[in-house]
Amino acid sequence: MTVRIRFFARFRELLGAESMAGFKDGTNIADLVRSVTEKNREGYNAIFDESGNFREFVILMQNGKRVDVSDAGRTGISDGDEIAVFPPVAGG
Amino acid sequence: MTVRIRFFARFRELLGAESMAGFKDGTNIADLVRSVTEKNREGYNAIFDESGNFREFVILMQNGKRVDVSDAGRTGISDGDEIAVFPPVAGG
Amino acid sequence: MIAIQKEDVNIAQLVTEARKPGTGAIVVFDGIVRDDDIREIELEAYTEVALPELEKIAKEATAKFSLLHVDIVHRIGRLAIGENILAIVVSAGHRQEAYAGSRFIIEEIKVKVPIWKKELTRDGGRWVPGEHSHGSGKTV
């Protein structure tokens, strides 16, 4: 299945605005973000801590709906999903 | 001495915008307002209660400075003073 | 600009000119003649006292909330429904100060500045009671 991953702000500068990637069924959001970022040391380190867990401030969305980072490891993805990864918002 | 008395809003409608009047030295603000209004029953009643005291909400100014109605009976006036009498403000 | 005037106020121009160095937030309050079953309203001011009082309120707000710019324009005379009564424009470095400064100014105006409003209705008129008045604002 094919999933679109989008990064914003500082994460976008490090990892690019978006990528499409194929994944096998049963992949969860945490695995997906890890696999897309692991070849980019600086990008990976911006999002994950030394233990490989999402940094506390990272925000994840699946098709525009917030997914708590603590749930990302057990939240499955489906074909055509859009996963967004970004730092805390700062509009206004 | 000559003093200018100004009325605003509802009091102006009842008593006219302003009048100049001559008074003898030693006159206080309460006496002045009473003497200027006493010939106009409706105007007088808008400002004074049955006992002849200023109604609680009446605001007095002497040369642009607030004078509490409870002090009006012992606040003297001077030649050239401007005394203003008005109901609670409602701007904005 | 602190003014009491019959003419309408150009809010767009005030907002443009409020952009002083350091400005991060501008808050505008625009008081409008509301259609409370009236034909129009008439505003009256004790201008010689009201104008310095507005200037004092602007100064106090500036000091208290670190404002960078303050405009207060209060209209008098006859105004139709939908017309501007009062425009307050404040600039500050941050939004907290801009909102608080704006609010301070309107609340002070409501209780301290000698201006009165009469609602003109089909059957006569009614002086709007002051917000902190003990009076009843009865029809006269």
Added chain:
Amino acid sequence: MIAIQKEDVNIAQLVTEARKPGTGAIVVFDGIVRDDDIREIELEAYTEVALPELEKIAKEATAKFSLLHVDIVHRIGRLAIGENILAIVVSAGHRQEAYAGSRFIIEEIKVKVPIWKKELTRDGGRWVPGEHSHGSGKTV
């Protein structure tokens, strides 16, 4: 009008059009690029999520504060010092609702809407940390 756009916003026109029947107060918030030793800022949005989020905030504010009209225009792209970043225009019957509604909207935007700001300085850039962020907003 709820929008995320590169173009500037015509605040005067919004204020004119905000005069819905029953309006007694209009409050405008105008967020401006502040001169914090920067050259300009660059704003980025996750527009597909940010726009419906702004619409939701406008609806919530309308219900909660009995607003008669709400505009929110958030700009993106590169903006110079003194330019408008965000305009919020709300109308209500009374000032209390207009101020509270305006304030509610800006506070919600600050924490809920996926928009980011980068300050461009002489020696590079700095992402502005979110107000409720745990991140440090360090220079990158």
